[in-house]
Amino acid sequence: MQTIDPDKLNAFMGKMLNDVGAAMNASLLLIGDRLGLFKALAEGGPMTSSELAGKTGTAERYVREWLSAQAASGYIVYDTASGKFSMEPEQAAVFADDDSPVFLGAVGDLVAATMRDEPLISDAFKSGKGVGWDKRNKCLFCGTARFFRTSYRHYLVQEWLPALEGVVKKLERGAAVADVGCGHGVSTMIMAQAFPNSRFHGFDYHQGSIDDARQAARDAGMADRVSFDVSTAKTVPAGGYDLVCFFDCLHDMGDPVGALRHIRSTMAPDGTCMLVEPFANDRLEDNLNPVGRVYYAASTVICTPASLDQEVGLALGAQAGEARLRKVAEEAGFTRFRRAAETPFNLILEVRL
Numbered sequence: 217m218q219t220i221d222p223d224k225l226n227a228f229m230g231k232m233l234n235d236v237g238a239a240m241n242a243s244l245l246l247i248g249d250r251l252g253l254f255k256a257l258a259e260g261g262p263m264t265s266s267e268l269a270g271k272t273g274t275a276e277r278y279v280r281e282w283l284s285a286q287a288a289s290g291y292i293v294y295d296t297a298s299g300k301f302s303m304e305p306e307q308a309a310v311f312a313d314d315d316s317p318v319f320l321g322a323v324g325d326l327v328a329a330t331m332r333d334e335p336l337i338s339d340a341f342k343s344g345k346g347v348g349w350d351k352r353n354k355c356l357f358c359g360t361a362r363f364f365r366t367s368y369r370h371y372l373v374q375e376w377l378p379a380l381e382g383v384v385k386k387l388e389r390g391a392a393v394a395d396v397g398c399g400h401g402v403s404t405m406i407m408a409q410a411f412p413n414s415r416f417h418g419f420d421y422h423q424g425s426i427d428d429a430r431q432a433a434r435d436a437g438m439a440d441r442v443s444f445d446v447s448t449a450k451t452v453p454a455g456g457y458d459l460v461c462f463f464d465c466l467h468d469m470g471d472p473v474g475a476l477r478h479i480r481s482t483m484a485p486d487g488t489c490m491l492v493e494p495f496a497n498d499r500l501e502d503n504l505n506p507v508g509r510v511y512y513a514a515s516t517v518i519c520t521p522a523s524l525d526q527e528v529g530l531a532l533g534a535q536a537g538e539a540r541l542r543k544v545a546e547e548a549g550f551t552r553f554r555r556a557a558e559t560p561f562n563l564i565l566e567v568r569l
């Protein structure tokens with residue numbers, strides 16, 4: 217029998233206690249987001265539980281317990297003297313402001329989606345089969361759109377597109393752009409807003425996401441120059457595209473090589489393909505960190521099953537890394553490949569003919 221080192225055990229139990237607390241609090245994040253508790257507290261605090269309940273039309277006893285859990289999590293502040301709760305600006309930026317560059321309010325939706333689909337994923341572990349995007353519960357679609365919106369809003373037009381050779385000039389003059397695997401079309405609309413002379417076409421194989429994207433384009437009054445259609449990456453119609461984007465979706469595809477090979481044929485000869493992929497190093501041992509932890513977990517329950525559900529089922533995973541992605545692009549016939557930009561969460565790869 218191996219001996220247990222009590223110091224190591226204590227340290228590990230401390231880590232686990234923290235993780236268990238975060239896991240138990242995950243559904244409370246969703247509740248706080250859905251019911252507007254974080255926003256009302258950030259705007260109106262310091263507040264008692266009665267005041268927050270009154271402001272949000274919720275029941276005081278539940279709100280008091282929720283507030284206590286958030287204070288114990290370090291997500292809000294409790295002032296013993298006044299018995300009131302409040303949020304510091306940094307806490308508000310993370311939980312209460314959809315437009316801040318560090319907003320994480322959509323995490324509750326994503327966690328809920330993975331928990332609700334757990335029976336499907338456990339079955340898939342046994343069968344080895346995939347679970348397609350269309351089989352997932354709705355939380356996943358809106359959670360994904362809202363989660364990624366934060367990066368797209370703050371980096372896409374400001375840093376990622378300018379990092380691509382000659383692309384911004386083309387977009388300013390008037391270019392044709394395809395956004396493949398566009399989901400709810402958040403990235404498509406952000407680009408369309410910034411470049412009114414260009415035309416944008418979003419494609420996704422999931423009908424529900426395309427319906428939502430179309431509605432968003434109508435609501436924004438941009439339906440005349442932004443279109444959304446149901447299409448797999450391998451059936452996107454030729455469009456002489458100056459720019460084709462894959463936002464966090466190439467690794468979800470069953471046949472990323474086939475997808476990129478087909479996309480090549482839809483592009484203008486001097487066109488650019490931008491791959492936005494989760495940040496990853498090339499070796500597992502270099503991804504054993506907090507970012508890798510989030511992505512490997514998401515990849516296990518979202519990205520890998522999505523890819524295994526499709527033809528080829530390459531299952532790159534969300535931590536494929538630049539070297540593996542380069543190989544995919546080269547196999548698809550692209551000759552130029554470079555890391556154009558990066559954030560702690562994203563790799564921005566420029567791929568050209």
Ligand SMILES: C[S@@+](CC[C@H](N)C(=O)[O-])C[C@H]1O[C@@H](n2cnc3c(N)ncnc32)[C@H](O)[C@@H]1O
Nearest residue numbers: 349364397398399420421422448449463465469
């Ligand atoms: C993680 S979501 C990203 C959505 C969106 N690009 C974003 O960044 O918010 C992956 C998307 O890829 C789409 N997808 C997966 N496989 C596809 C395929 N073979 N062809 C087209 N879309 C696909 C899914 O329907 C889903 O909308």
